[in-house]
Amino acid sequence: MGGVTIYQVAAQAGVSPSTVSNLLNGRAGRMLPATRRRVEAAIEQLGYRPNRAARQLRTGRNQVIGLVVPSVANPFWGTFARHLEATALEAGYHVLLCNSEREPDRERRYVDExxxxxxxxxxxxxxxxxxxxxxxxxxxxxxxxxxDRTAQAGDHESLVNISLDNVLGGRIAAQHLLDLGHRRLAFVSGALGSVNRRERFRGFSDALEDAGLDPAKALVWSGGPSHRYGDLDAAGLGRTAAAELLATPEPPTAIVAVNDMCALGVCAGIRDAGLRVADDVSVIGFDDIVLADLAAPALTTIRQPLAEMAAAAFDHLRAGIDSGDPMPGQSLLMRPELVVRASTSPVR
Structure with a gap:
């Protein structure tokens, strides 16, 4: 139905227009549940659609936020977007999604728009x-x-960084394999140019050094200095890496992959070489995407608390938007969790 107004919704629900406005603008905290249900039912029955342009003129705010991810080709980013959107919708906000492939010029164009x-x-x-x-x-x-980025030298004073403790995550991943008796470990990634990847690799190296191993002698595959991040085809990157690593004179008995999609590709490369995941080469990923538990064998990985991280990102963003003024920069670091499944086993 076109042309439905907030006053018609109020009349249908038997409430004041201000009550309907409170619900539409995320101010329903003190509203009785029965009242909220009546207003929501009236909105549904009448087919009411809020006029965003009018709301922005009235409130001075656009109830939309932007989300710029590397690529939803990696299910991790699709899951994060879903969590962020669910949190935003609860507060009356919507989310616009952009894929940047980590290209600064592309990010700038999106943000300018x-x-x-x-x-x-x-x-x-x-x-x-x-x-x-x-x-x-x-x-x-x-x-x-x-x-997924910690504070860096030269950051803007109002920038908020929310991240997993990636150094600890990389350390936990390597330590799990060391505890299983593995000593020939490899680290697989695309370009190590992002903060999160550098930190995961640092944690991996720290664990090897603590175990008395020389990190400089570990097998590291990043595709070379000109290799891209692999966000569009992380699985293909992992498959290629596994083929090359397993063809070396002393191939690894265990591989840490920079994310789960890369790890699944590594598993495919192990099978291509006529070997068995876990029995011949253990594999651990990072993120705990939905495919990790569905793989055969199921993937051991480092879990990120995505729902909590998405909620924290939105809360910080909304606080800044509501204030209308620059907020002081903050950093929030969350703890990773090891999820052990069937893709890792003791060295033979």
Whole structure:
């Protein structure tokens, strides 16, 4: 039904227009559950659709936030987007999704467009160490939350960083394999140019050093300095890496992959070589995407608390948007969790 107004919804529900407005604008905290159900039923029956342009003129805010991820080709980012959207919708916000492939120019174009459309908050997930390409927009008033990235020297004073403790995650992954008796370990990644990947590798190296092994002698596959991050085909990257590593004179008995999609590709490469995952080569991933538990064998991995991290990202973003002023920069670090499944086993 076209042209339905907030007053018609109020009349249908038997409430005041301000009560309907409170629900639409995320201010239903003190509303009786029965009242909320009546208003929601009236909205559904009448087919009411809020006018976003009018709401922005009335409140001075655009109830939309931006989300810039490397690529939803990796299910990890699709899951994060789902959690962030669910949290945002509860507060009356919507989410616009952009895929940047970690290219600074592309990120800047997306963020410029979002800013031009009145969007004042963005969650950025590329984990690049240098975000100077976005600072002109931040200086204009954009509220930016960097996800899966720790604070770096030269960051803007208002930047919020929310991340897993990736150093600890990399250490836990390597330690799990060391505890199983493995000593020939490999680390597989695309380019090590992002903050999260560098930190995972650092944790991996720290665990080897603590075990009396020389990290410099560990097998590290990143595809070379010109290799891209592999966000569009992480599984293919892992498969190629496994083929090359297993063809070396002293192949690894265990492999740490930078993320789960890469790990699944590594598993495929192990099978291509006529070997068995876990029995011949143990594999551990990172993220705990939904495919990890469905793989055969199921993938041992490092779990990120995505729902909590998405909620924290939105809360920080909304606080900045609501204040209308630059917020002091903050950093939030969350703890990883080892999830042991069938893709790792004691060295033979």
């Amino acid at each position: 979002l800013w031009s459309d009145g969007i004042r908050g963005v969650v950025l997930c590329s984990s690049l160490p240098d975000l100077s390409h976005l600072m002109p927009v931040v200086d204009e008033g954009l509220h930016l939350v960097a996800f």
